[in-house]
Amino acid sequence: MKRPVKKGRVTIPGQEGMDDVIAKLIERWGADAIRDSDGTKLTEYAKSLTDKVYSKYFFSRGDQNYARKNQNRSQHFYLMSERYTAKEEPLSIRMMDTYYDRQVEPEIRYHPSEWWEVIDRTTGCVLGTDQWEYDEERMEVVIHSPSPWHEYTVSFLARQLWDPVHMYNSLTNGWDVEPHMPYNPFFPETRDYLLSRLEEWLDDHPDTDVVRITTFFYNFTLVFNEEAKEKYVDWFGYGATVNPEAIDAFEKEYGYRLRPEDFVDEGYYNSPFRNPSKAFRDWISFIQDFVAELARECVSRIHDRGKEAIMFLGDHWAGTEPYGSRFKSIGLDGVVGSVGDGTTLRMIADIPHVSYTEGRFLPYFFPDVFCPGGDPVAEANDNWLKARRALLRNPLDRIGYGGYLDLAVEFPDFVDRVEEITDEFREIHDRSKGERPRHLSCKVAILNSWGSLRTWMSHQVAHGLWHKHAYSYSGILESLSGLPVDVTFISFEDVIETGIPKDVDVIINAGSAGTSWSGGDWWENEVLVSRLRSFVHRGGGFIGVGDPSAVQYQGAYFQLADVLGVQKEVGFSVNTDKYTDAICRSHFILEDIHEKLDYGEGTSGIFQLHSKVQILDESDGEVKLSANEYGRGRSTYVAGLPYSPQNARLLLRMIVWSSHKERELDNFLPTDPEVECAVYDRERKLIVINNAWSRKAGAISLPNGKEVRYDLFPGGYEWYELIP
Amino acid sequence: MKRPVKKGRVTIPGQEGMDDVIAKLIERWGADAIRDSDGTKLTEYAKSLTDKVYSKYFFSRGDQNYARKNQNRSQHFYLMSERYTAKEEPLSIRMMDTYYDRQVEPEIRYHPSEWWEVIDRTTGCVLGTDQWEYDEERMEVVIHSPSPWHEYTVSFLARQLWDPVHMYNSLTNGWDVEPHMPYNPFFPETRDYLLSRLEEWLDDHPDTDVVRITTFFYNFTLVFNEEAKEKYVDWFGYGATVNPEAIDAFEKEYGYRLRPEDFVDEGYYNSPFRNPSKAFRDWISFIQDFVAELARECVSRIHDRGKEAIMFLGDHWAGTEPYGSRFKSIGLDGVVGSVGDGTTLRMIADIPHVSYTEGRFLPYFFPDVFCPGGDPVAEANDNWLKARRALLRNPLDRIGYGGYLDLAVEFPDFVDRVEEITDEFREIHDRSKGERPRHLSCKVAILNSWGSLRTWMSHQVAHGLWHKHAYSYSGILESLSGLPVDVTFISFEDVIETGIPKDVDVIINAGSAGTSWSGGDWWENEVLVSRLRSFVHRGGGFIGVGDPSAVQYQGAYFQLADVLGVQKEVGFSVNTDKYTDAICRSHFILEDIHEKLDYGEGTSGIFQLHSKVQILDESDGEVKLSANEYGRGRSTYVAGLPYSPQNARLLLRMIVWSSHKERELDNFLPTDPEVECAVYDRERKLIVINNAWSRKAGAISLPNGKEVRYDLFPGGYEWYELIP
Structure with missing residues (x-):
């Protein structure tokens, strides 16, 4: 087959003084759009080389004149001090102990006695304001007569002195710049200013085709420690949305007042791994309302100038909630986001209510990777292999790169590799002609405390980053991102209030006990378990990973142990003998699995509840993988599922077996678990991809009784014509 | 030095038809006492060969005539059925599903509607008696209109048809005998019968010097499943002490009525790993009162005949509680128990208020070990090495063996090895002349929910048996059993009510989160943590193992994280960055440790709380061993401590460092961690033992500046004279 066209669907970053390089890369990578980055500008010549010019736009930072003059309209965090243990004397708590004094400072424009909270963490009691005072000069809270040997914390309002992303970019790149201080559009004056500044900016940028909003108003929660190293990061966090005016407005609207503890949350800051409190969920709704309303106004002014408005998925995106109920109203043309893997690709590609999506591929052209000893090609390859299988399921409309070109061009192998990747990307679009490939007739629902609001977002600490306590679960989404099944996200509340959606075939509950992903106390709800x-x-499928349905209640730890056929020993039933029946070595789920299974961190203490459950794998007498029949339905358990091509195949088989649809794998299933394919029935095409860095040769059965034989290079792919 | 005397302090089992063998073994093993076993009798000749004759005596089983005629005075359990899930129809629960019908049957002499409980385990609600009925013929409880998809259990009173130890002995040895049915002395008639039968028996046994009570009235909890395999075992359990009359009497005395659930405990049956409820603790007190009073009466009648009364630590020992407040009143002369390791040896040897203690060494002469392919010498060696180091700390007065001689004599190597062991045992007594060896000036307290009642008993499921969920903690007691430190056991209640004993230097809290050994909810108590x-x-030491002070409360999982310097990630603080400082490779605690440390099951997710804590070992960025200064005191953390000679040395160093007594290890510390010594100052003797099965040569520094050089065979020992 002939190679498709060499141009389009690709955005590259520009940079002053590199026009020749830009022109060459536009040619080689087939870019049709050019963008600026934080700290760079585009020349007129550069702008003339592509069909479209993207210009970044920051709403709540960048105008230092305004910021300096309006320090009473700042952004804030609620922060918690370290835990201090009292001795038999007054206790002084230095709140800034572990914070970076260039990022934040205690806010005293709002009186500490009204806005701060001092808590005895040994009893959980809030101290009366007569029991402590704030020493402004020493930046210490002094508790006059603490209970000796109790621990105390101060929850204090902290003003943001340096926008966290600007700070990160500045420190990482060694910029010597004035810290950008964020300002807060919750103040009507600032809102007016933002809009008029936008109008001015639009006046000044007639060449801009696409306003790349980077981003709206509030950054995700990102706080640094006293050494300017990252201290707390929550890509989904609302930490920076707090301010006293908003809390007052919330009280008027919701009828109750939020406490500092509602934000500080014992120091966990409403991590997405926590079951969200009602107060926090209400706050998310409140901030979404505010952000969506103002964002809509901004977008409409951009549209009025005939420009497109796209949002960067990240940075100041708090409250935009692409899968929330207010997102549609913002009216964005597109979303562009960083593709860290298949999961984050789907997180972008599946966003509803936009005309197009764009993925910024990794590595970012930053000196942490583009440095002596760095291997950007390896990063690009790893990124592409994970992204490609997800792309086949739901293609992004565009891809691009970000950062500083002068760094990238020092690595010619990398430039070559990106040329291949951009070609391969366009080829998918050109050959599929917009058709979505065939998928199995089973729909998978991920069940957790968050539901659809966190579509493709569960088990993530920060964007796409590996985390020891998450990778054994985030592998589920990563596997699903490229599997030929429909995926939906539902919450416990959804199930309790409206039941399980009729079209769902298999439900997955995965996570560590007590977390929002597993569900914690939700599992005491009788409607949910029933x-x-x-x-x-009645015939449905259930897949449990790690600690599914886990809460210690009424003699059970996994509340759905009867469904799963396995239970977990946490120490209370050690006196009950456990018997492990023989391993079942031949099972539909285990076909294609030839290497030792990898459960990541795994889960220990799992034992069979009865001898009817089929143990598919065990270790030290404990169950690692099992399958159970329950009425007309089926259930499977696995101790952990980090992403690997083999585990993706394992999950596919678990899904298909759990939904009684084994026959659907009779065709179009490559013999190697590392190889996947996508079938375009209308276009009569088949693409076969090799997800491994070794050569793979095998076969794929076709419905007509024939087969396709493949022989793929490491990481390679091949298109085939399907003859009916 | 000359070998000490060859006779005394040893009891051997006798058996009919083996008089020649017995005579030879008495000579070789130096036995001065002979005993019968379950199923054996002694001949007159055999009895004439030793100074003393022990006769076993069973109180609550053995007279089948009485048992058959008095089935209304049986013993009982409260058992819980399996969990049944209701569908949209009446639910039948077969209570005997997973029980052995020769061991128990549902008791209907006491009306089910009054004595049983049907519980909806999905809501925790108890069903009204109008909602279910018992079908006697089918042995099923029928719930008329259950809530669909809820789980239900029946807690039912079960009559014991077969004494569990008699059953175990019968099945293990293949005896074809009538099951011994236990009878219950809580009935005044049975009490009278027991006493009169004892008098008769004493009349019939004029040759008996020592009545070996095997044992009193109620067996530890031991329930078998439908295949006659062990289903539930709790060596410390009170399951078999239940009966309706006792529950009525309890109500009169304690002023409240116990429910079936107080015994069934969600199916955990008040496992010692559970924090004991008030009801269960009251029940233990109530049963102790009853058992001690009747046992005292029995013992006094034995004494009246001029015989000694010793109790077997095990079997029907429920309620005797050797470390309880009523034990002294029983007036026993001695206790004999099975020595599974150093811990169980100390459990016997440390028992107060008796004139002597005797250890029955392993292996027991039973066909499970004494069979083709069995290796009784290896078991004896392993047993002896663990026991010997504990013996040096607190010697048993006597040792012995049990079981069937005809099995043992088939293994001549074993007979030889026992000859060496009995000699070595007597030598310790002969050379030390009753002196207790020198110990360090620091006292260790084990802190858990049970305190002194479970002295040397924590983390045990069944006597001395390895358990996956316990060995990483039971290694602490096993290590301590042979270390030169005083050990005491205190409870959280002790600390809250009366404070920490003045003479305690180091406190150890060890266990899995939520268990009685770690403490669970106790750690929310402000007095305790303060x-x-x-x-x-103020200078004390604290050692945490596994999940010390663990309960999720007020933003902390380890409540004493400030003391320990480490905290555990359970999923809520994944958004907080963790930094691990460099490993501290040179530390007092690590001296002598040359092999990779073994934490058993270990504990994951441990991270440093601040950079002042010293990380002594880590894995995957997580802390495994650490040391922290806290005020004038010190604290150490270890992820698990299964017993090994190296871990015993590690624990010794942790204790000594935590109590600031490093100088006390300047002398009398063998250079090999596998070698230990005991110093008898009065007798001016030193014994050096090799706890490993490899030759060890090294040195021991003496206070006079000299040193003892040792060169020991595998498992060997040597005595030395100390020159002042």
Whole structure:
């Protein structure tokens, strides 16, 4: 087959003084759009080389004149001090102990006695304001007569002195610049200013085709420690959305007042791994309302000038919630986001209510990777292999790169490799002609405390980053991102209030006990467990990973142990003998699995509840993988599922077996688990991709009784014509 | 030095038809006492060969005539059925599903509607008696209109048809005998019968010098499943002490009525790994009162005949509680128990208020070990090495063996090895002349929910048996059993009510989160945590193993994280960055440790709380061993401590460092961690033992500046004279 066109669907970053390089890369990578980055500008010549010019735009930072003059309209965090243990004397708590004094400072424009909270963490009691005072000069809270040997914390309002992303970019690149101080559009004056500044900026940028909003108003939660190293990061966090005016407005609207503890949350700051409190969920709604309303106004002014408005998925995106109910109203043309893997690709590609999506591929052209000893080609390859399988399921409309070109061009192999990747990307679009490939007739629902609001977002600490306590679960989404099944996200509340959606075939509950992903206390809800039992008993599928349905309650730890056929020993039933039946070595789920299974961190203490459950793998007498029949339904358990091509195949088989659809794998299933394919029935095409860095040769059965034989280079791919 | 005397302090089992063998073994093993076993009798000749004759005596089983005629005075359990999930129809629960019908049957002499409980385990609600009925013929409880998809259990009173130890012995040895049915002395008639039968028996046994009570009235909890395999075992359990009359009497005395759930405990049956409820603790007191009073009466009748009364530590020992407040009143002359390791040896040897203690060494002469392919010598060696180091700390007065001689004599190597062991045992007594060896000036307290009642008993599922969920903690007691430190056991209640004993230098809290050994909810108690912080801050030591002070409360998982310097990630603080400082490779605690440390099951997710803590070992960026200064005190953390000679040395160093007594290890510390010594100052003797099965040569520094050089065979020992 002939290679498709060499141009389009690609955005590259520009940079002053590199026009020749830009022109060459536009040619080689087939770019049709050019963008600026934080700290760079585009020349007129550069702008003339592509069909479209993207210009970044910051709403709540960048105008230092305004910021300096309006320090009473800053952005804030609620921060918690370290825990201090009292001795038999007054206790002084230095709140700034572990914070970076160039990023934040205690806010005293709002009186500490009204806006701060001192808590005895040994009893959970809030101290009366007569029991402590704030020493402004020493930046210490002094508790006059603490209970000796109790621990105390101060929750204090902290003003943001340096926008965290500007700070990160500045420190990482060694910029000698004035810290950008964020300002807060929750103040009507600042809102007016933002809009008029936008109008001015639009006046000044007639060449701009696309305003790349980077981003709206509030950054995700990102706080640094006293050494300017990252201290707390929550890509989904609302930490920076706090300010007293908003809290007052919230009280008027919701009828109750939020406490500092509602934000500080014992020091966990409403991590997405926590079951969200009602107060926090209300706050998310409140901030979404505010952000969506103002964002809509901004977008409409951009549209009025005939320009497109796209949003960067990240940075100041708090409250935009692409999968929330207010997102549509913002009216964005597109979303561009960083593709860290298949999961983050789907997080971008699946966003509703936009005309197009664009993925910024990794590595970012930053000196942490583009440095002596760095291997950007390896990063690009790893990124592409994970992204490609997800792209086949739901292609992004565009891809691009970010950062500083002068760094990238020092690595010619990398420039070559990006040329291949951009070609391969365009080829998918050109050959599929917009058709979505065939998928199995089963729909998978991920069940957790967040549901659809966190579509493709579960088990993530920060964008796409590996985390020891998450990778054994985030592998589920990563596997699903490239599997030929429909995926939906539902919450416990959804199930309790409206039941399990009729079109769902298999439900997955995965996570560590007590987290929002597993569900914690939700599992004491009788409606929830009854509906799930009934669903499976009538023929549905259930897949548990790690600590599914886990809460210690009424003699059970996994509340759905009857459905799963396995239970977990946490120490209370050690006196009950455990018997492990023989391993079942031949099972539909285990076909294609030839290497030792990898459960990541795994889960220990899992034992069979009865001898009817089929143990598919065990270690030290404990169950690692099992399958159970429950009424007319089926359930499987796995101790952990980090992403690997083999585990993706394992999950596919678990899904298909759990939904009784084994026959659907009779065709179009490559013999190697590392190889996947996508079938375009209308276009009569088949693409086969090799997800491994070794050569793979095998076969794919076709419905007509024939087969396609493939022989793929490491990481390679091949298109085939399908003859009916 | 000359070998000491060859006779005394040893009891051997006798058996009919083996008089020649017995005579030879008495000579070779130096036995001065002979005993019968379950199923054996002694001949007149055999009895004439030793100074003393022990006769076993069973109180609550053995007279089948009485048992059959008095089935209304049986013993019982409260058992819980399996969990049944209701569908949209009446639910039948077969209570005997997973029980052995020759061991138990549902008791209907006491009306089910009054004595049983049907519980909806999905809501925790108890069903009204109008909602279910018992079908006697089918042995099923029928719930008329259950809530669909809820789980239900029946807690039912079960009559014991077969004494569990008699059953175990019968099945293991293949005896074809009528099951011994236990009878219950809580009935005044049975009490009278027991006493009169004892008098008769004493009349019939004029040759008996020592009545070996095997044992009193109620067996530890031991329940078998439908295949006659062990289903539930709790060596410390009170399951078999339940009966309706006792529950009525309890109500009169304690002023409240116990429910079936107080015994069934969600199916955990008050496992010692559970924090004991008030009801269960009251029940233990109530049963202790009853058992001690009747046992005292029995013992006094034995004494009246001029015989000694010793109790077997095990079997029907429920309620005797050797470390309880009523034990002294029983007036026993001695206790004999099975020595599974150093811990169980100390459990016997440390028992107060008796004139002597005797250890029955392993292996027991039973066909499970004494069979083709069995290796009784290896078991005896392993047993002896663990026991010997504990023996040196607190010697048993006597040792012995049990079981069937005809099995043992088939293994001549074993007979030889026992001859060496009995000699070595007597030599310790002969050379030390009753002196207890020198110990360090620091006292260790094990802190858990049970305190002194479970002295040397924590983390045990069944006597001395390895358990995956316990060995990483039971290694602490096993290590301590042979270390030169005083050990005491205190409870959280002790600390809260009366404070930490003045003579305690180091406190150890060890266990899995939520268990009675770690403490669970106790750690929310402000007095407890305050007293511990104060204790350490003023100079005390604290050692945490596994999940010390663990309960999720007020933003902390380890409540004493400030003392320990480490905290555990359980999923809520994944957004907080963790930094691990460099490993500290040179530390007092690590001296002598040359092999990779073994933490058993270990504990994951441990991270440093601040950079002042010293990380002594880590894995995957997580802390495994650490040391922290807290005020004038010190604290150490270790992820698990299964027993090994190296871990015993590690624990010794942790204790000594935590109590600031490093100088006490300047002398009398063998250079090999596998070698230990005991110093008898009065007798001016030193014994050096090799706890490893490899030859060890090294040195021991003496206070006079000289040193003892040792060169020991595998498992060997040597005595030395100390010149002042």
